[in-house]
Amino acid sequence: MTGPSAAEPQDMRDMFRSMLLIRRFEEKASEEYMAGRIGGFLHLAIGEEAAVVGTVSAMRADDPLTSTYREHGQALARGTDPRVVMAELLGRSTGLCGGRGGSMHLMDRSRSFYGGYGIVGGSVPLGLGLAYAIRYRGGDQVSVTMFGDGATNQGVVAECFNMAGLWDLPIVFLILNNQYGMGTSLEHASAEEDLYPRAEAYGIPAWKVDGMDVMAVRGAVAEATRMAREERSPVCVELLAYRYRGHSMSDPDTVRDAEEKERWRLRDPLITFERVLLGEAVMTADDISAMTAEVEEQVEDAATFAEQSPEVPVGELADGVYANPFNDDARGGALMR
Amino acid sequence: MSTDAAKPVAYRDALNQALREELARDPDVFLLGEDIAGFDGAFKVTRGLLEEFGPERVVDTPITEAGFTGLAIGAAMTGLRPVVEIMTVNFAILAMDQIVNNAAKIHYMFGGQVSVPIVIRMPGGGGHQLSSQHSQTLDSWFAHVPGLKVVCPSTPEDAKGLLKTAIRDDDPVIFIENEGLYGKKGPVGGPDDLIPFGQAVVRRAGTHCTVIAHSRMVWVALQAAEELAAQGIEVEVIDPRTFRPLDLDTLAGSVRRTGHAVIVDEGWPEYGISAGLATHLYEACFDWIDAPIGRVNCADVPMPYAKNLEQAALPQPADVVAAVLANIGRGVS
Numbered sequence: 266m267t268g269p270s271a272a273e274p275q276d277m278r279d280m281f282r283s284m285l286l287i288r289r290f291e292e293k294a295s296e297e298y299m300a301g302r303i304g305g306f307l308h309l310a311i312g313e314e315a316a317v318v319g320t321v322s323a324m325r326a327d328d329p330l331t332s333t334y335r336e337h338g339q340a341l342a343r344g345t346d347p348r349v350v351m352a353e354l355l356g357r358s359t360g361l362c363g364g365r366g367g368s369m370h371l372m373d374r375s376r377s378f379y380g381g382y383g384i385v386g387g388s389v390p391l392g393l394g395l396a397y398a399i400r401y402r403g404g405d406q407v408s409v410t411m412f413g414d415g416a417t418n419q420g421v422v423a424e425c426f427n428m429a430g431l432w433d434l435p436i437v438f439l440i441l442n443n444q445y446g447m448g449t450s451l452e453h454a455s456a457e458e459d460l461y462p463r464a465e466a467y468g469i470p471a472w473k474v475d476g477m478d479v480m481a482v483r484g485a486v487a488e489a490t491r492m493a494r495e496e497r498s499p500v501c502v503e504l505l506a507y508r509y510r511g512h513s514m515s516d517p518d519t520v521r522d523a524e525e526k527e528r529w530r531l532r533d534p535l536i537t538f539e540r541v542l543l544g545e546a547v548m549t550a551d552d553i554s555a556m557t558a559e560v561e562e563q564v565e566d567a568a569t570f571a572e573q574s575p576e577v578p579v580g581e582l583a584d585g586v587y588a589n590p591f592n593d594d595a596r597g598g599a600l601m602r
Numbered sequence: 603m604s605t606d607a608a609k610p611v612a613y614r615d616a617l618n619q620a621l622r623e624e625l626a627r628d629p630d631v632f633l634l635g636e637d638i639a640g641f642d643g644a645f646k647v648t649r650g651l652l653e654e655f656g657p658e659r660v661v662d663t664p665i666t667e668a669g670f671t672g673l674a675i676g677a678a679m680t681g682l683r684p685v686v687e688i689m690t691v692n693f694a695i696l697a698m699d700q701i702v703n704n705a706a707k708i709h710y711m712f713g714g715q716v717s718v719p720i721v722i723r724m725p726g727g728g729g730h731q732l733s734s735q736h737s738q739t740l741d742s743w744f745a746h747v748p749g750l751k752v753v754c755p756s757t758p759e760d761a762k763g764l765l766k767t768a769i770r771d772d773d774p775v776i777f778i779e780n781e782g783l784y785g786k787k788g789p790v791g792g793p794d795d796l797i798p799f800g801q802a803v804v805r806r807a808g809t810h811c812t813v814i815a816h817s818r819m820v821w822v823a824l825q826a827a828e829e830l831a832a833q834g835i836e837v838e839v840i841d842p843r844t845f846r847p848l849d850l851d852t853l854a855g856s857v858r859r860t861g862h863a864v865i866v867d868e869g870w871p872e873y874g875i876s877a878g879l880a881t882h883l884y885e886a887c888f889d890w891i892d893a894p895i896g897r898v899n900c901a902d903v904p905m906p907y908a909k910n911l912e913q914a915a916l917p918q919p920a921d922v923v924a925a926v927l928a929n930i931g932r933g934v935s
């Protein structure tokens with residue numbers, strides 16, 4: 266079985282719905298943050314929906330996915346219930362990870378989403394390990410690991426390119442190049458502006474696509490996963506994209522210039538895809554309004570669910586540190602002070 | 603003293619003053635780190651320094667902690683004095699090889715031919731709902747290693763005075779700030795006020811029990827001390843300020859007088875700062891203490907995200923109050 270490639274009208278509608286859901290969900294999350302119900306860091310992927318949805322739509326449901334901390338979209342696109350995602354963001358007991366992880370650390374193993382991680386570059390070897398496990402077990406899945414332009418400068422990413430090339434592991438390295446790592450621009454941080462040639466240096470086929478165009482992303486990732494699946498070869502795809510918000514909610518986003526932001530705004534992936542859908546008569550304007558209303562309702566419902574969910578009982582603080590717990594301390598094990 | 607010197611300064615600005623003064627004083631000093639130039643630093647400690655000293659001396663790096671830390675160590679081997687900012691201590695884990703295998707070893711291993719006059723600044727600590735990978739207190743990791751000096755300032759005055767000392771020191775200095783302290787205001791010293799390493803300071807005098815705390819925990823301990831004072835219990839709060847070197851005389855002297863000790867440490871309880879200090883105190887004060895040394899630590903778990911869990915995991919003033927009462931035999935323990 267190969268992954269999906271040609272997009273049927275229904276696929277396109279699903280992709281649009283998924284992008285809308287991510288956009289509205291994250292807008293709602295930013296409100297929850299402003300209201301003080303979400304704490305810590307909240308990294309929004311608004312502007313990057315095409316990169317996320319195009320990727321996930323080209324993957325098989327059993328292809329493992331790993332991501333960075335900017336991963337609400339990955340969970341939602343994989344089909345995780347927005348209610349439990351929002352509940353995790355609010356740190357509630359009904360949250361996807363029981364309130365332990367928060368916004369930066371979503372994981373839905375039941376959907377082969379193997380998590381969002383907070384250490385830049387740190388998740389890439391995990392994606393490689395998932396690929397290793399696939400080959401070890403003789404499976405035909407492909408591991409997809411998404412990371413940022415900034416992360417490509419971590420040494421561990423080069424180490425992973427080498428091992429993937431050396432051992433022909435079934436992995437797609439997806440560089441989500443939004444051109445900034447916090448306040449540092451790509452040109453300020455990288456000796457070369459193109460990032461995918463770094464993978465080529467290890468014999469990995471690699472190319473760059475327009476990450477604001479969901480159909481282009483889907484096509485590229487479909488081809489990449491096909492190669493990794495059928496030819497048992499690692500592949501690297503660089504998605505050129507842009508985030509519309511600051512690095513996180515606490516970043517006033519004063520570094521990027523207004524003219525640049527405006528230029529990328531014109532390429533809003535939702536607006537451009539909507540044009541395609543209307544132009545190709547995949548959806549009518551009425552269909553789109555109806556879908557938007559549905560998604561908005563779903564997001565409101567998720568927020569209500571999260572807000573009304575109970576807090577995590579404090580007595581459970583020390584639960585789950587180990588898979589095989591022990592208690593070697595007469596004063597109360599892990600809760601010892 | 604000028605009127606300016608009396609004005610309260612935020613901890614982050616005190617650090618900024620130290621950096622500015624040392625950059626101006628010594629052309630061998632330069633700064634290196636992620637987002638420290640154009641972005642003023644993740645915690646705005648380096649604000650304005652790029653404009654004043656230029657991109658050769660205030661250098662933005664790619665996100666590559668192992669690489670730029672090692673680079674700074676190499677540069678320091680020639681006598682330059684790099685001050686590296688690692689965005690938080692959690693990311694220093696990526697540079698641990700360079701810090702432990704290189705910076706800490708080079709002077710000794712090569713028979714003293716070169717020293718490594720580097721400062722690595724970074725904040726540690728939790729309390730901001732950043733979950734497990736971004737909330738760690740790893741002071742003990744560095745304090746464990748011979749060859750490193752380890753400094754943990756708790757006030758703006760110490761932040762400035764100790765950072766200036768760190769920059770002028772010829773050994774690798776691990777300078778651990780705290781995310782919860784950057785906004786804390788207080789008086790600071792002038793350009794020539796250096797604070798020597800290895801001098802603990804008494805933050806509050808008392809007779810019933812010695813409470814040892816560093817970094818943000820000093821403020822937790824002081825709050826507990828207020829609450830205890832209302833019950834007629836006077837604790838002596840001592841801030842060691844540096845762990846290598848450690849001013850054991852001041853700590854032990856106080857414990858011998860009070861006969862009681864409680865250590866407050868945001869790190870985990872197992873094999874950490876509180877465990878190390880307790881060992882020193884048992885060895886130095888065994889015949890003077892009236893109760894086993896009390897310890898208040900972060901719960902022995904990876905830090906959870908949920909606010910209520912995180913607050914439960916972190917040492918709170920009430921935990922310190924309870925530990926002191928238990929130690930002096932007045933609590934319900």
Ligand SMILES: Cc1ncc(C[n+]2csc(CCOP(=O)(O)OP(=O)(O)O)c2C)c(N)n1
Pocket residue numbers: 333335383384385386412413414415416417443445446447512636665667689693696
């Ligand atoms: C090892 C490490 N260093 C620094 C940080 C702080 N940090 C968090 S995100 C980020 C920028 C990452 O940029 P990029 O990889 O391009 O991803 P983006 O945020 O743009 O999605 C930095 C420096 C971190 N989390 N981990």
Ligand SMILES: [Mg+2]
Pocket residue numbers: 413414415441442443444445446447
């Ligand atoms: Mg980026």
